[in-house]
Amino acid sequence: MRFIIVVAASENDIIGVDNQLPWHLPDDLRFFKQATSGKPIIMGRNTWESIGRPLPNRLNIVLSSRPCNLPEGVLQFSSLDEAVNFLRQKECSEACIIGGGQLYATAIHLVDRIYLTRVHVQLEKGNAYFPKPDPAIWTLLTEEFHPADEKHAYAFTIQCWDRKAKENNGCH
Secondary structure, three states, X not given: OEEEEEEEEXXXXXXXXXXXXXXXXXXXXXXXXXXXXXXXXXXXXHHHHHHOOOOOOOOEEXXXXXXXXXXOOOEEEOOHHHHHXXXXXOOOOEEEEOOOHHHHHHHHHHOOEEEEEEEOOXXXXXXXXXXXXOXXXXXXXXXXXXXXXXXXXXXXXXXXXXXXXXXXXXXX
16 A cells, blocks of 8 residues: 655745645645545544545545544544554555644655645744655655746645655656
8 A cells, every 4th residue: 555645835844834724826736636536535633624624536534532523424543553454454555644744744654655845935933844855765756846826826846756665656
């Protein structure tokens, strides 16, 4: 089973401010939808609360040690290991980890690929972070630059990183 992180981070590694994305980038959201559609998505409770609804065409999995009031069809597990075991029993080939910072740190050892949208801004404050991939562990396969425009306050680059020890299977 292959695990993929999908994340957007500022130049100074901030991914969240007060449990919200610090930007609205429609082209990045389109990429997120394309990358995760049809796959299970695993998120922490804070990420679930910030999204506020199940994302369609994906099995939504929320990790929390406390009971959550989740709609029908959204699964809850108390640990990443429980969610991974469930997905392996279901013989899933891929799953996406979509946040937040704590889950990324816990799951990074499982991950084969990172889709990192690097938002070209330095934010003054944030309370969730995603560190730059370590080139000793990760290989940058592709980069796609998107300039700022009337719909995008910030320029950004969508990057695809693969773990060096794993076979590269191409990016889309």
